[in-house]
Amino acid sequence: xxxxxxxxxxxxxxxxxxxxxxxxxxxxxxxxxxxxxxxxxxxxxxxxxxxxxxxxxxxxxxxxxxxxxxxxxxxxxxxxxxxxxxxxxxxxxxxxxxxxxxxxxxxxxxxxxxxxxxxxxxxxxxxxxxxxxxxxxxxxxxxxxxxxxxxxxxxxxxxxxxxxxxxxxxxxxxxxxxxxxxxxxxxxxxxxxxxxxxxxxxxxxxxxxxxxxxxxxxxxxxxxxxxxxxxxxxxxxxxxxxxxxxxxxxxxxxxxxxxxxxxxxxx
Amino acid sequence: xxxxxxxxxxxxxxxxxxxxxxxxxxxxxxxxxxxxxxxxxxxxxxxxxxxxxxxxxxxxxxxxxxxxxxxxxxxxxxxxxxxxxxxxxxxxxxxxxxxxxxxxxxxxxxxxxxxxxxxxxxxxxxxxxxxxxxxxxxxxxxxxxxxxxxxxxxxxxxxxxxxxxxxxxxxxxxxxxxxxxxxxxxxxxxxxxxxxxxxxxxxxxxxxxxxxxxxxxxxxxxxxxxxxxxxxxxxxxxxxxxxxxxxxxxxxxxxxxxxxxxxxxxxxxxxxxx
Amino acid sequence: xxxxxxxxxxxxxxxxxxxxxxxxxxxxxxxxxxxxxxxxxxxxxxxxxxxxxxxxxxxxxxxxxxxxxxxxxxxxxxxxxxxxxxxxxxxxxxxxxxxxxxxxxxxxxxxxxxxxxxxxxxxxxxxxxxxxxxxxxxxxxxxxxxxxxxxxxxxxxxxxxxxxxxxxxxxxxxxxxxxxxxxxxxxxxxxxxxxxxxxxxxxxxxxxxxxxxxxxxxxxxxxxxxxxxxxxxxxxxxxxxxxxxxxxxxxxxxxxxxxxxxxxxxxxxxxxxxxxxxxxxxxxxxxxxxxx
Numbered sequence: 082x083x084x085x086x087x088x089x090x091x092x093x094x095x096x097x098x099x100x101x102x103x104x105x106x107x108x109x110x111x112x113x114x115x116x117x118x119x120x121x122x123x124x125x126x127x128x129x130x131x132x133x134x135x136x137x138x139x140x141x142x143x144x145x146x147x148x149x150x151x152x153x154x155x156x157x158x159x160x161x162x163x164x165x166x167x168x169x170x171x172x173x174x175x176x177x178x179x180x181x182x183x184x185x186x187x188x189x190x191x192x193x194x195x196x197x198x199x200x201x202x203x204x205x206x207x208x209x210x211x212x213x214x215x216x217x218x219x220x221x222x223x224x225x226x227x228x229x230x231x232x233x234x235x236x237x238x239x240x241x242x243x244x245x246x247x248x249x250x251x252x253x254x255x256x257x258x259x260x261x262x263x264x265x266x267x268x269x270x271x272x273x274x275x276x277x278x279x280x281x282x283x284x285x286x287x288x289x290x291x292x293x294x295x296x297x298x299x300x301x302x303x304x305x306x307x308x309x310x311x312x313x314x315x316x317x318x319x320x321x322x323x324x325x326x327x328x329x330x331x332x333x334x335x336x337x338x339x340x341x342x343x344x345x346x347x348x
Numbered sequence: 349x350x351x352x353x354x355x356x357x358x359x360x361x362x363x364x365x366x367x368x369x370x371x372x373x374x375x376x377x378x379x380x381x382x383x384x385x386x387x388x389x390x391x392x393x394x395x396x397x398x399x400x401x402x403x404x405x406x407x408x409x410x411x412x413x414x415x416x417x418x419x420x421x422x423x424x425x426x427x428x429x430x431x432x433x434x435x436x437x438x439x440x441x442x443x444x445x446x447x448x449x450x451x452x453x454x455x456x457x458x459x460x461x462x463x464x465x466x467x468x469x470x471x472x473x474x475x476x477x478x479x480x481x482x483x484x485x486x487x488x489x490x491x492x493x494x495x496x497x498x499x500x501x502x503x504x505x506x507x508x509x510x511x512x513x514x515x516x517x518x519x520x521x522x523x524x525x526x527x528x529x530x531x532x533x534x535x536x537x538x539x540x541x542x543x544x545x546x547x548x549x550x551x552x553x554x555x556x557x558x559x560x561x562x563x564x565x566x567x568x569x570x571x572x573x574x575x576x577x578x579x580x581x582x583x584x585x586x587x588x589x590x591x592x593x594x595x596x597x598x599x600x601x602x603x604x605x606x607x608x609x610x611x612x613x614x615x616x617x618x619x620x621x622x
Numbered sequence: 623x624x625x626x627x628x629x630x631x632x633x634x635x636x637x638x639x640x641x642x643x644x645x646x647x648x649x650x651x652x653x654x655x656x657x658x659x660x661x662x663x664x665x666x667x668x669x670x671x672x673x674x675x676x677x678x679x680x681x682x683x684x685x686x687x688x689x690x691x692x693x694x695x696x697x698x699x700x701x702x703x704x705x706x707x708x709x710x711x712x713x714x715x716x717x718x719x720x721x722x723x724x725x726x727x728x729x730x731x732x733x734x735x736x737x738x739x740x741x742x743x744x745x746x747x748x749x750x751x752x753x754x755x756x757x758x759x760x761x762x763x764x765x766x767x768x769x770x771x772x773x774x775x776x777x778x779x780x781x782x783x784x785x786x787x788x789x790x791x792x793x794x795x796x797x798x799x800x801x802x803x804x805x806x807x808x809x810x811x812x813x814x815x816x817x818x819x820x821x822x823x824x825x826x827x828x829x830x831x832x833x834x835x836x837x838x839x840x841x842x843x844x845x846x847x848x849x850x851x852x853x854x855x856x857x858x859x860x861x862x863x864x865x866x867x868x869x870x871x872x873x874x875x876x877x878x879x880x881x882x883x884x885x886x887x888x889x890x891x892x893x894x895x896x897x898x899x900x901x902x903x904x905x906x907x908x909x910x911x912x913x914x
Contacts, residue, residue, distance in 0.1 A: 313859050
């Protein structure tokens with residue numbers, strides 16, 4: 082890795098102490114006697130805490146917390162396009178996705194890594210269909226997302242958080258995009274998986290192990306983002322998408338409520 | 349009318365207030381904004397703290413990793429603090445490598461840690477010359493409404509006090525590193541440095557804990573770091589020269605503030621431990 | 623994406639052609655037809671495996687290089703696979719400098735996501751000594767010409783190149799505590815990869831109210847949203863990704879997935895047939911290479 086001259090640098094190579102854990106719990110199945118480890122039902126989402134408009138300097142912002150998953154988002158703009166190569170007649174949206182260095186079990190780097198870049202693109206593709214870009218020609222809106230702690234569904238929570246922040250900023254949209262994720266485990270579907278329940282390619286051997294993330298605009302019934310991982314058969318993946326849609330519909334009133342409340346407190 | 353004056357003649361607007369010993373947000377000149385400390389909310393980090401000074405928000409997370417010590421200091425661990433002024437905290441920052449201001453702040457935090465001897469680096473030693481702890485402390489500014497330096501120092505000290513390290517041993521026979529997650533030790537924090545920033549307005553008004561507006565209008569900034577009622581470090585990057593008496597006033601206020609802040613951290617810490 | 627500006631009239635023409643449902647795409651294909659494809663394996667002699675694919679105007683060269691390396695700490699008992707896509711400035715002037723980087727990372731992330739499960743390619747067989755030595759497959763995809771539908775073409779090229787890949791046999795000799803690896807120097811003493819369940823990407827582009835496979839560059843310019851699916855021969859889906867700045871109705875997503883699954887299975891079987899046929903013809907095969 083090239084030396085970062087603009088930051089305080091520590092020793093060159095470090096290792097996480099957790100690699101050397103003795104008496105490590107052997108990774109057992111994600112379900113205990115057919116039940117989830119945190120006692121939730123299969124289709125039960127974790128309690129959701131939403132708070133739009135908490136960053137005083139931003140045009141719009143939002144914070145979302147689902148158990149240990151904590152995501153904060155700020156929206157700036159519409160503002161002038163910085164680089165002239167980026168100029169376009171249509172409005173533009175940019176997304177910056179970042180995991181805080183301390184947000185995961187493994188230490189994250191300061192610079193954006195490949196995964197974060199990929200997530201930025203996915204987030205952008207989820208939000209773009211919802212934003213009325215023609216309303217701010219020649220300008221851009223910047224969305225910055227920081228995951229403070231990742232306990233599963235980082236992408237889905239970011240989608241929800243970012244669209245709340247966009248709404249808080251008063252950017253015109255067709256609808257709020259609600260993100261939701263499901264883990265597919267054999268013929269069981271776990272909605273809103275925690276970090277422990279999330280899909281990892283290395284410890285899965287069978288077909289039908291994977292995850293699905295969707296972004297839905299509930300009131301116009303349009304899917305703006307859809308990604309999956311892992312080898313899944315056709316029926317199961319269709320079922321998972323349907324389950325995710327249902328989850329989004331369930332969460333939607335909560336988001337509306339949070340926005341209405343934040344507008345009320347502002348005035 | 350007042351709004352017009354604020355937009356077109358912000359200095360005049362401020363002057364009108366300060367002459368009456370009050371600030372536009374209702375504070376007295378020597379009054380800090382309400383301070384909130386939230387300790388240990390990030391469980392993936394070994395230690396964490398969120399600090400709010402009015403609107404200014406800084407979150408500090410500490411990740412502990414194992415590293416080899418330097419050859420000339422075989423017993424010393426590392427503390428690597430970095431301040432991140434992310435583009436989300438204010439419109440003036442853009443994504444990419446840290447800007448000048450972030451670099452200055454990071455260096456300031458390094459100086460505070462060194463001067464206050466807040467953590468004895470030898471406490472971070474596991475096996476002399478072989479294995480030590482590296483604490484990567486990242487302070488991410490989430491909302492930039494002035495006086496980030498104080499918020500950074502406060503969040504760092506709170507996070508350090510919250511830091512819990514798992515027990516790590518090196519097996520003498522096999523030289524293998526063994527970690528026991530179940531036994532954890534609290535990091536020993538010897539002193540509690542508290543920084544207090546003052547803005548100098550019109551060369552003679554000294555106002556504590558400036559907001560972003562006050563910072564931009566100020567003719568000078570002075571930051572005083574104290575530890576346990578003693579002066580530890582003064583940071584005054586240029587600006588208006590100050591008289592002895594003014595600096596003395598600042599130091600007195602900083603010591604007063606340091607008492608309050610230390611109490612706040614300890615109380616929050618206690619409520620956490622129950 | 624390598625965008626070309628087409629006039630509104632031209633876009634409407636393409637849109638109407640597809641809307642009429644009558645097999646009337648701009649080049650006369652039906653909605654579920656692929657364009658003509660040419661494939662040749664073993665074109666680059668200094669790789670472990672290679673393939674060149676030409677799908678109408680899209681031209682792609684894939685090289686696989688197997689190297690010995692250390693397995694990643696997360697997966698100590700399996701090999702690695704790494705994708706690198708290079709959008710050469712030959713393909714379109716827009717790729718000059720760093721212009722193609724975005725597209726390149728997009729293609730490589732979709733490819734690695736398709737292969738990021740144990741079913742599609744048995745990476746465990748690439749492990750030599752757990753935690754110490756394994757084979758790392760570096761897959762380089764070079765984009766020579768853009769003619770639309772790059773993702774499908776890249777995935778087909780990758781699959782063909784993996785089929786062509788030969789990895790030297792390795793024997794591990796244990797002496798005391800030292801493990802020693804011996805590489806076979808017999809060019810015929812090689813292992814091959816099982817690609818029977820590797821996926822091919824099928825991209826479905828939504829144009830107007832209908833979806834088409836294998837969109838040409840012109841059609842891509844009219845398309846608002848597309849769905850990329852990694853489909854295996856069994857019909858399972860190894861990756862799914864919606865792309866583009868439009869959104870889709872759930873119903874049409876299911877329709878698209880159904881089409882994608884059907885097409886993907888056919889694509890996989892016919893690809894395998896072609897590859898086997900090519901192999902059977904052995905040395906008698908006339909190599910075409912790049913001069914044709």
